[in-house]
Amino acid sequence: QQTKERSKSRKRSREASRARSANGRLGAQEFTFGDTLGEGSYSTVMRARYIRTGQEYAIKILDKNHLIRKDKMLVALAEKNVLVKLGAGHPGIIHLHWTFQDEWSLFFVLDLASNGEMQSRISRLGSLSLTSSRYYAAQIVDALEYMHGKDVIHRDLKPENLLLDDQFRIKITDFGTGKILENGADRAKTFVGTAQYVAPELLESNETSKSSDLWAFGCIIYQMISGRFAFQGLSEYLTWQKIKSLDFTFPDGFDEDAKDLIRRLFVHDPTQRLGAGSPDSAHSYAALRAHPFFASVSWETLWTDPAPLLEAGL
Numbered sequence: 001q002q003t004k005e006r007s008k009s010r011k012r013s014r015e016a017s018r019a020r021s022a023n024g025r026l027g028a029q030e031f032t033f034g035d036t037l038g039e040g041s042y043s044t045v046m047r048a049r050y051i052r053t054g055q056e057y058a059i060k061i062l063d064k065n066h067l068i069r070k071d072k073m074l075v076a077l078a079e080k081n082v083l084v085k086l087g088a089g090h091p092g093i094i095h096l097h098w099t100f101q102d103e104w105s106l107f108f109v110l111d112l113a114s115n116g117e118m119q120s121r122i123s124r125l126g127s128l129s130l131t132s133s134r135y136y137a138a139q140i141v142d143a144l145e146y147m148h149g150k151d152v153i154h155r156d157l158k159p160e161n162l163l164l165d166d167q168f169r170i171k172i173t174d175f176g177t178g179k180i181l182e183n184g185a186d187r188a189k190t191f192v193g194t195a196q197y198v199a200p201e202l203l204e205s206n207e208t209s210k211s212s213d214l215w216a217f218g219c220i221i222y223q224m225i226s227g228r229f230a231f232q233g234l235s236e237y238l239t240w241q242k243i244k245s246l247d248f249t250f251p252d253g254f255d256e257d258a259k260d261l262i263r264r265l266f267v268h269d270p271t272q273r274l275g276a277g278s279p280d281s282a283h284s285y286a287a288l289r290a291h292p293f294f295a296s297v298s299w300e301t302l303w304t305d306p307a308p309l310l311e312a313g314l
């Protein structure tokens with residue numbers, strides 16, 4: 001019923017904006033909408049073409065009444081602020097081009113990641129080859145360092161939020177749970193995240209930090225290489241128990257350098273995780289980039305080199 005309701009309101013809003021094109025402001029009538037790419041909890045992301053230039057975008061449409069009813073308007077605006085703060089500054093982060101609204105909806109016009117979600121590639125292939133896993137892990141490190149440098153933490157990193165653009169490069173997305181750490185604070189309250197990727201400090205003291213994203217990054221490398229979750233219990237509670245007790249094992253054949261890297265991310269103390277340290281410390285981002293797992297990565301040409309062929313791994 002709700003979806004029917006929302007699609008009716010979307011239709012109405014497009015008609016309304018068409019009627020309002022006279023004022024020359026950007027409106028939905030300047031786009032032709034295509035298929036639905038993904039559904040968020042309070043939003044729909046649709047493929048759209050900007051008629052004037054023919055350029056394709058992804059447009060996130062948020063239903064205002066729904067946001068108001070569920071008291072999520074501030075969440076939507078916070079996400080917009082995170083996207084604006086991140087700007088177009090990094091090739092690995094989905095860029096917000098414009099926003100506009102009409103009587104019923106908010107519209108975020110974003111980069112289209114035309115090769116979809118990393119998650120569907122991993123599930124289709126089973127797992128990724130070491131070469132592909134290394135390439136995507138390096139791109140995630142590069143994007144995370146940029147994001148953290150802007151005092152933005154993602155807080156819900158997982159393969160569903162890793163998209164692939166037309167050249168199969170990573171685009172990190174869905175900053176609905178993203179947080180801008182105010183004036184240098186290094187921790188944030190409020191619980192978010194997806195069970196298998198949640199860091200222990202979130203379960204123990206309900207705090208997230210940049211280091212929580214590095215924990216999730218460890219889970220993502222593990223999953224790309226093995227096709228399995230690093231922490232998965234028969235229930236969410238048992239998954240959380242495994243996380244808190246660092247109860248994880250590697251399947252046979254798991255790359256030794258990748259094991260070492262993951263062991264340096266699955267560290268209980270968030271300040272001791274590789275990449276969580278200050279620039280001059282032993283576990284800064286520079287130390288993370290220097291890890292043997294990334295020895296063959298050319299960081300300077302990471303975003304211009306062609307992506308390795310996506311192929312199955314273990």
Ligand SMILES: C[C@@H](Nc1nc2c(c3cc(-c4cn[nH]c4)ccc13)C(=O)N=C/C2=C\CC1CC1)C(C)(C)C
Binds near residue numbers: 113116160161
């Ligand atoms: C994770 C997200 N899914 C997606 N979010 C975005 C996509 C996207 C594209 C495909 C796709 C493209 N081709 N085939 C599939 C599949 C899922 C997508 C995109 O192109 N550009 C921006 C996006 C999001 C922008 C961000 C502010 C929210 C959810 C499920 C939350 C809607």
